[in-house]
Amino acid sequence: MKRIVITAATSAIAEAAAQIWAAREASEFYLIARDKKKLARMAENLSLRNPGTVAHQIVIDFLDQRKIVKTIDSIVKDGPIDLALIAQGVLTVQSDASSSLEVLADSIAINATSPAMFAERILGVFEKQKFGRLAIIGSVAADRGRRELYTYGASKSFLETFVEGAAGRLTGTKASLTIWKPGPTDTPMMTSSQGPKPLIASPERVAAIGIKAMERGKRKVYLPGRWRVVMFIAGLIPNRIYDRLSI
Amino acid sequence: MKFSGWGLTNRADARLVTISDAPTFAKALKNASNLTPAIPRGNGRAYGDQALSDTVWSSRRLDHILDFNERTGVVTVEAGVTLGELQAIFMPRGFALPVTPGTQFVTVGGAIANDVHGKNHHSHGTIGEHITAIELMRTDGTLLSLSKLWHRDLFAATIGGLGLTGFIVSASIKLKKVAGPWIDAESLSFGSLDEFWSLTQESSSNEYTVSWLDIKRNAVRGIFNRGDDSTDNPDRPAPSDRSVSVPFTPPIGFINGLTVGALAEGYWQLGKRGLGRTVAHYKPFFYPLDAIKHWNRAYGPRGFYQHQALIPADAAREGLEALVAAVRNSSERSAVSVLKTTGKRKRPGLLTYPIEGVTLALDFANRGDSTRKLLKRLDEITTEFGGRVNPSKDAAMSQETFAASFGEDAIRKFNKQRDPGISSAQSKRLLGK
Numbered sequence: 001m002k003r004i005v006i007t008a009a010t011s012a013i014a015e016a017a018a019q020i021w022a023a024r025e026a027s028e029f030y031l032i033a034r035d036k037k038k039l040a041r042m043a044e045n046l047s048l049r050n051p052g053t054v055a056h057q058i059v060i061d062f063l064d065q066r067k068i069v070k071t072i073d074s075i076v077k078d079g080p081i082d083l084a085l086i087a088q089g090v091l092t093v094q095s096d097a098s099s100s101l102e103v104l105a106d107s108i109a110i111n112a113t114s115p116a117m118f119a120e121r122i123l124g125v126f127e128k129q130k131f132g133r134l135a136i137i138g139s140v141a142a143d144r145g146r147r148e149l150y151t152y153g154a155s156k157s158f159l160e161t162f163v164e165g166a167a168g169r170l171t172g173t174k175a176s177l178t179i180w181k182p183g184p185t186d187t188p189m190m191t192s193s194q195g196p197k198p199l200i201a202s203p204e205r206v207a208a209i210g211i212k213a214m215e216r217g218k219r220k221v222y223l224p225g226r227w228r229v230v231m232f233i234a235g236l237i238p239n240r241i242y243d244r245l246s247i
Numbered sequence: 248m249k250f251s252g253w254g255l256t257n258r259a260d261a262r263l264v265t266i267s268d269a270p271t272f273a274k275a276l277k278n279a280s281n282l283t284p285a286i287p288r289g290n291g292r293a294y295g296d297q298a299l300s301d302t303v304w305s306s307r308r309l310d311h312i313l314d315f316n317e318r319t320g321v322v323t324v325e326a327g328v329t330l331g332e333l334q335a336i337f338m339p340r341g342f343a344l345p346v347t348p349g350t351q352f353v354t355v356g357g358a359i360a361n362d363v364h365g366k367n368h369h370s371h372g373t374i375g376e377h378i379t380a381i382e383l384m385r386t387d388g389t390l391l392s393l394s395k396l397w398h399r400d401l402f403a404a405t406i407g408g409l410g411l412t413g414f415i416v417s418a419s420i421k422l423k424k425v426a427g428p429w430i431d432a433e434s435l436s437f438g439s440l441d442e443f444w445s446l447t448q449e450s451s452s453n454e455y456t457v458s459w460l461d462i463k464r465n466a467v468r469g470i471f472n473r474g475d476d477s478t479d480n481p482d483r484p485a486p487s488d489r490s491v492s493v494p495f496t497p498p499i500g501f502i503n504g505l506t507v508g509a510l511a512e513g514y515w516q517l518g519k520r521g522l523g524r525t526v527a528h529y530k531p532f533f534y535p536l537d538a539i540k541h542w543n544r545a546y547g548p549r550g551f552y553q554h555q556a557l558i559p560a561d562a563a564r565e566g567l568e569a570l571v572a573a574v575r576n577s578s579e580r581s582a583v584s585v586l587k588t589t590g591k592r593k594r595p596g597l598l599t600y601p602i603e604g605v606t607l608a609l610d611f612a613n614r615g616d617s618t619r620k621l622l623k624r625l626d627e628i629t630t631e632f633g634g635r636v637n638p639s640k641d642a643a644m645s646q647e648t649f650a651a652s653f654g655e656d657a658i659r660k661f662n663k664q665r666d667p668g669i670s671s672a673q674s675k676r677l678l679g680k
């Protein structure tokens with residue numbers, strides 16, 4: 001039985017990933033989230049749809065360092081971690097972050113600090129195990145700062161540099177670290193932001209491509225792949241024009 | 248975004264709001280300063296303008312199975328779970344939906360809102376008979392738990408409530424026990440309505456019956472299907488889920504005046520080849536049309552209408568003859584016609600459609616006025632015989648037809664339970680608002 005750890009398990013993309021894994025084979029899930037009710041709904045659904053699935057529900061504060069250490073330690077006490085996905089994120093509208101430093105700090109904390117803390121502990125486990133696959137969800141927004149979203153984008157780009165370096169720790173083992181870079185995806189995060197929704201993908205599709213990439217041990221993947229091209233072209237647009245665009 | 252019903256006749260622009268959980272939805276409703284008229288929407292399988300309004304609340308992300316009690320067979324699911332998903336998940340565990348319509352691609356919310364019936368109405372009634380509880384979000388942001396014990400009137404109004412009493416968040420359904428996914432099925436042909444009636448009588452002990460009817464210029468013929476849940480579970484592979492699809496709407500429909508005769512003939516030949524007894528998998532037996540995805544597009548950009556009439560038992564033979572005659576005397580031809588009988592059952596919803604009798608469902612390519620003229624004629628015949636027109640198929644009936652179908656009294660009671668923040672294009676047409 002595979003042992004799978006998912007943080008922000010209630011996020012739409014994480015939930016889609018869990019469903020793909022559970023449908024494949026009976027697995028043991030350690031589902032970590034902040035909202036007890038939402039987590040119970042997600043976990044029950046996963047095991048009711050997939051007989052043989054075991055889903056442990058863990059509710060913690062995603063910024064509490066001691067709790068994070070304790071949680072990962074207690075999971076590995078009983079066995080190894082085969083797969084892990086770190087999915088928390090909050091789409092902070094820049095004007096909110098600009099008018100409130102608390103919003104700004106919270107945004108960086110949940111988009112960058114918290115994923116890094118979970119990742120560090122899991123990487124430590126992988127180094128010892130010498131196997132395991134970890135993915136962290138970044139974003140295409142990391143590729144270029146945008147007026148409306150730069151705190152979010154900068155936090156996500158922190159994750160990229162983090163992954164770039166941390167993946168090096170795993171050379172010589174069978175373990176891997178991947179950053180998923182979704183474009184706009186049809187999840188509550190997008191629904192809550194107003195405005196046009198161009199090129200929107202389903203969370204099922206994003207998760208399916210992401211899982212393939214992480215299982216191949218790729219370090220970085222755009223979800224879906226066309227975003228790589230889009231962001232490459234965006235990179236060629238000069239600042240004074242880019243600032244006026246709203247992609 | 249543009250939306251339409253399955254018939255593709257009524258298209259309208261609407262703002263899409265995807266509901267992902269009850270607390271967030273409640274908060275949004277409470278904080279909203281002014282609500283535009285909205286309507287819940289499931290999988291868009293209602294034919295006409297039922298799930299159209301200024302705002303459309305989609306349930307497609309409410310797709311969690313919340314609870315299952317093996318002992319009682321009661322499953323609690325969110326409204327966006329489809330009936331097909333439930334069948335696929337629970338059939339291997341020996342449970343099945345007691346009632347299922349002719350397509351598996353409908354949501355639980357949609358199935359309740361039209362209190363759907365299947366091929367076993369005389370033995371299992373409508374889906375509403377098997378709903379033990381509903382969680383309903385009203386547009387003031389309150390979440391109510393409805394059942395036969397609490398909020399009884401609202402419970403009865405919500406079953407078959409056409410989406411107008413609130414947004415169904417989740418529901419509990421009592422599944423029935425089955426041995427496996429197989430049906431002992433038999434197909435017979437008939438060459439007249441008299442033969443249809445004698446087959447019906449002879450099949451009163453079968454759980455499932457449904458017939459395909461071909462209305463020709465001066466005769467009718469058809470295939471009568473009957474069956475029962477198989478008591479064995481032979482270890483056979485299920486048919487593959489591969490299906491063909493009509494990938495886009497062709498500029499001119501494949502199904503038109505020129506082809507409809509050939510299609511009916513083809514269907515007849517296919518049906519004749521399948522005569523006799525078989526052990527059928529539940530999917531082709533319950534959902535034969537699901538094998539072709541988006542088959543509605545085959546009618547072309549103008550779409551098609553379905554008309555379903557139900558004639559009460561005491562006038563069934565006469566009423567059926569009259570409906571068939573009206574089709575024959577028109578310039579329209581029905582590509583697919585389905586005949587079913589309905590039994591004497593409790594009616595769990597205030598506007599539950601089936602009463603004891605016979606129902607005839609006819610599909611007509613939309614050719615404009617001439618098609619609508621026939622629909623109107625069929626409405627008249629139906630109500631003259633004391634029957635009713637099915638709102639889940641409807642795109643064109645009048646307020647009068649609706650009132651004659653369901654009765655002023657039931658409609659008055661229903662209106663009292665409506666949610667003032669909800670209306671659809673259909674509710675404006677049938678109920679005035």
Ligand SMILES: Cc1cc2nc3c(=O)[nH]c(=O)nc-3n(C[C@H](O)[C@H](O)[C@H](O)COP(=O)(O)OP(=O)(O)OC[C@H]3O[C@@H](n4cnc5c(N)ncnc54)[C@H](O)[C@@H]3O)c2cc1C
Pocket residue numbers: 253286287288289290291292293294297298306326327347348349350352353354355356357358360361362363364365366408409410411413414415416536639640
């Ligand atoms: C091929 C085919 C075969 C069919 N066979 C049958 C049959 O045998 N018997 C039968 O009875 N019907 C049959 N139908 C009709 C179909 O079962 C109904 O129209 C059903 O309501 C469609 O469900 P949906 O999820 O697609 O809902 P939609 O079409 O999206 O919506 C239908 C209605 O349900 C309401 N609704 C949807 N979700 C909710 C919610 N969460 N809360 C409150 N209201 C909601 C909508 O407001 C609307 O009024 C058939 C339809 C097709 C296309």
Ligand SMILES: NC(=O)c1ccc[n+]([C@@H]2O[C@H](COP(=O)([O-])OP(=O)(O)OC[C@H]3O[C@@H](n4cnc5c(N)ncnc54)[C@H](OP(=O)(O)O)[C@@H]3O)[C@@H](O)[C@H]2O)c1
Pocket residue numbers: 008009010011012013014033034035038062087088089090091110137138139140181182183184185186187188189190
């Ligand atoms: N949707 C997109 O267009 C898109 C594009 C690029 C990248 N992404 C990234 O994809 C990941 C998953 O997001 P999603 O699209 O699936 O949207 P989502 O469903 O809204 O998921 C966001 C998740 O983050 C969790 N979260 C937010 N703040 C938290 C906090 N303070 N403590 C603990 N958990 C917190 C949320 O918890 P609750 O469930 O309790 O709310 C939720 O599970 C995110 O990292 C996001 O940045 C999304």
